[in-house]
Amino acid sequence: MSPFYNPSLSKLDLIRNVAFRSNTRLNRFSHSLSLLSNENYKSIILPNNGDYLMRIFIGTPPIEKLAIFDPGSDLTWVRYNVLLVSIVLHKTPHYMIEPNLPLIQISHVTHNLAHYSLKNNNFVENHKNVFTHTIMSIFGCGYYNIFTADNSGKAAGLVGLGAGPFSLVSQLGHSIGRKFSYCLVPFGSNSTSKLKFGNQSTITGNEVVSTPLIIKSLEQTFYYLNLEGITIGRQKTIQTGQIDGNIIIDSGTALMYLEQPFFDDFLASVKEVIDIEEVEDIPSPFHYCFEDPNSSFPSIVLHFTGANVPLQPKNILYLEENNLVCLAVVPSNIAGISILGNLAQIDFQVEYDLEGKKLSFSPSDCTKN
Secondary structure, eight states: OOTTOOTTSOHHHHHHHHHHHHHHHHHHHHHHHHOOOOOOEEEEEEEETTEEEEEEEETTTTEEEEEEEETTOOOOEEEOSEEEEEETTTTEEEEEOOTTOOEEEEEEEETTEEEEEEEETTEEEEEESOOOOOOSSOOEEESSOOOSSOSSSOOOEEEEOSSSTTSHHHHHGGGGTTEEEEEBOOTTOSOOEEEEEGGGGOOOSTTOEEEEOEEETTEEEEEEEOEEEEEETTTEEEEOOOOSOOEEEOTTOOSEEEETTHHHHHHHHHHHHHOOOOOSSOOTTOSOEESOTTSOOOOEEEEETTEEEEEOHHHHEEEOSTTOEEESEEEESSTTOOEEOSGGGBTEEEEEETTTTEEEEEEOOGGGO
16 A cells, blocks of 8 residues: 555545645646756655655755655755644644754745845854855755645655756756656556656657757746647547647646636537536536546547647546546636646656757556656
């Protein structure tokens, strides 16, 4: 049994928690977007009720921690290691600061200007608004943390793998060729897979397809792809009519979000092709559910620039309790934001090549990766 399995959660509870966290994640994207020699490294990735954690080791001697694996964030950080209190609601412990550790204290922020003090071993400097200090690497430590993304209480921090300058990928830089890959196992799996950096991250084979990886100058954290259209079944293809990066690929979001009115066209086409009566009482945030898990769902192919990616039912459907099946594609309520979540990436090797400016997919059994 997986150490992250919570037997008190029903299947419906699990799905609703995943959906809630996906919506929370979508809102975070909206807020963020409004602000305007190859060495080989690898880590274990573990499924965690719709999220994915990775094993990291910190310090000398190394201490093992589990952290949320997040290509949609830049900063890597963990909690301080002195337990203060546990919040029952979130099952996530809070940690307090240890004395004599280097830190920057930010008392408050007004008009994007912070008042803070820097403590670094033997000296303390107080500043207002202006701070100049040479830092060799960027790493955060938190002492009052609540994770909306993790309800298992296992996560001790977050590993930022975004494209921004503070991310782990950017800090490792040329030592890994600015390249990494992962393979996500299905939700609820007892298996693990690997996050790979550098030479080990390259995926090969006849089924590998690649598409341009787009990083926008004002939104450097996020990885964009260009989704040209979606084919439902054998004939029905709908076009997005957009170019230049219209969907964010993100492993921290479970569901797939499509900007309206593209979602409306997609859903109408699904209903036309599948021809199964939908249920009246549809749980939020889903928009299409039916009660026939044995029905034949049409094939779905995502058409990215230069790459066609066929999805399996496990990539597009959630099976809930009482034989209820829901389409795991929902509308984005934020203009200009569509997201390819982790469900659609399950059992694909996914390689990010920042130097080559491309992202590659290859279908795979990730439990054997």
